[in-house]
Amino acid sequence: MLKMTHLSKVYRTEVVETYALRDFSIHVKEGEFVAVTGPSGSGKTTFLTIAGLLEEFTGGQYQLDGADVHGLNDNQRSRLRNQKIGFIFQSFNLIPDLNVFDNVDVPLRYRRLPGAERRKRINEALERVGLSARVKHYPAELSGGQQQRVAIARALAGGPRLLLADEPTGNLDTQMARGVMQLLEELHRDGATIVMVTHDPELAARAQREVRIVDGQVIDLDAPTRLVENPTPRPAV
């Protein structure tokens, strides 16, 4: 599903060159639930934005669902993003002007689907996350957990092949976070491929597999999701 090989991402200024990702390789199979962990500034979010075709990479290769994404123009990337990827952000990123229904509708509009098809998908997605009764509410009228559920419904409505979650519980209290994680696990059981960036080891433990990133590189590709009794000291940041 997601395959990056020797990927690099360099930010260049006149004075300095910064490697956000360096010789980065990862392979996520279809149906996997992978947690991506690492310290702050390790390149987790950069990996996620590249995986989500939100940013371009400097070198290496990236295949999404079997297709090489190198050289795609903006329209092609937008279309691919719309059709194959669902995003779940830490800060939910709902559009405040729009109610729940219209927020979930956004990606479907860019798919140019007919109105009846959109309504069907939206209602199914909201039912899936348990928010059918809140369609007319605006984000400001919802709790954090509910907002994140709306974001998940928005990600699901398009029937994506890959769900990318960036700290999906980062802005939630424990109870809400638990609810969202349960939902993600249910989606995984139903066959969704999920890549979740998190700094929380407890959340990482609930994934199928953990990938650890340090200084832009994967240092542990197939770490089993269990506690390590004598963890290797992390390099100083």
Next chain:
Amino acid sequence: MGSYYVQLALRSLRRNVALTALIIAAVGVGIGATMTVFTVLIAMSGDPIPAKSSLLFAPQIDVWGPPAKVQVSSFPTPRLPGMLPYHDVMALLQGHAAVRQAAMYGIGQVFLPAQGEPFPRTGRATSRDFFRMFQVPFRAGSPWSARDDAEHADVIVLGAKLAAQLFPRGDALGQKVTMEAGAFRVIGVLEPWNPEPRFYDVGGNAFGRDEEFFLPLSTAIDHQLDVNGSINCHDRMGQGFAALLASSCVWLQFWVELPDAAAVHAYRQFLTNYASEQRKSGRFAWPPLVQLSNVRQWLQIQNIVPDEVRLNALLSMGFLLVCLVNAISLMLARFNARSGMYAIRRALGASRFDIFLQCMTETALVGALGGALGLTLTALGLSGQRAILKSVVSYTSQLTHLDGGLMALTVFLAVGAALLSGLYPAWRAARTSIGWQLKEQ
């Protein structure tokens, strides 16, 4: 997607009413100022007789010699008198060198109605060809006949307004009207007709009121009706109407209709031959110099649009530019404030073009609202223009009239101006860096 963008645009406009109002005001004020001036300019510089402006010509002859000519930089040859003396007009009429020809001058008369107070009106003494040449529409009756012309008949054609005033029951035809000059029989009534500018007599008042009655030229000369217009003399003139007829003063307008290029060439030759004959006879001591201009050329030579109006037009365009630059800044601020939202939409599958279209739809809506404001301001501005222009032209109502076409042009211009202003801000918004913006969120 179009209706979706409109929905989004309406939401966005409601979201920040103050900023929306500022942008609408920037567009509306700029458009209002520009259209106020351009309405007058368009009316003044339009073709008054588009169907025939290339077939109607004003002959000019150098009847005064070299010291009397004025060099006008916008025209290649020195400026000749715009009118002709009586002697030359009669000679040209008798030459019958054109398909149609009309000599004319402005007149004024006090009408003596059977009931009510006497009142003055302006009119024109002219040849019968005038009506057909200039496509003057008749409501009833017809122009005078060639016989009426030859017999200097006391006949009159009334304008629509005067006919309604003198004969409210609409039965003017065949009736007698009494003026200072005597009693005249009504043989025709016109439909409302007032070409703007009055190209055939720009020396009078090109944007003045309708001419309300018409008499045969021969009749007016017979009655020695005074000239209600310009008389320009190079030499001293004697006293009285007879002296005017005998002088070299120019006071008569003369127009001909020439159907094609060959006829124009032939008539120009006719004029040159006539001027040459005048030289041979000793009347002209200078080489023959003639000019033949169609309606548009004539209006250009006569500089029909006052310089004040042209200057106002330039200033208004500068002002519009300033307003549009302000609108650009405001739209940049508006779209910049929403860059996070655009990044979210991009992440969810919107292409750069989708975001660009969304922004441009919002801009077009602002333009339409700015156009509505501009229309209101234009109407207000035109009423102000009427007051200002009264010092330049005597009858401004039609010049400062905003018809359906100009209203549509105002809104079209407003939307176009807004779209132009919105191009760069929309382009910038579409190029939002998704990853960076989402991280900032």
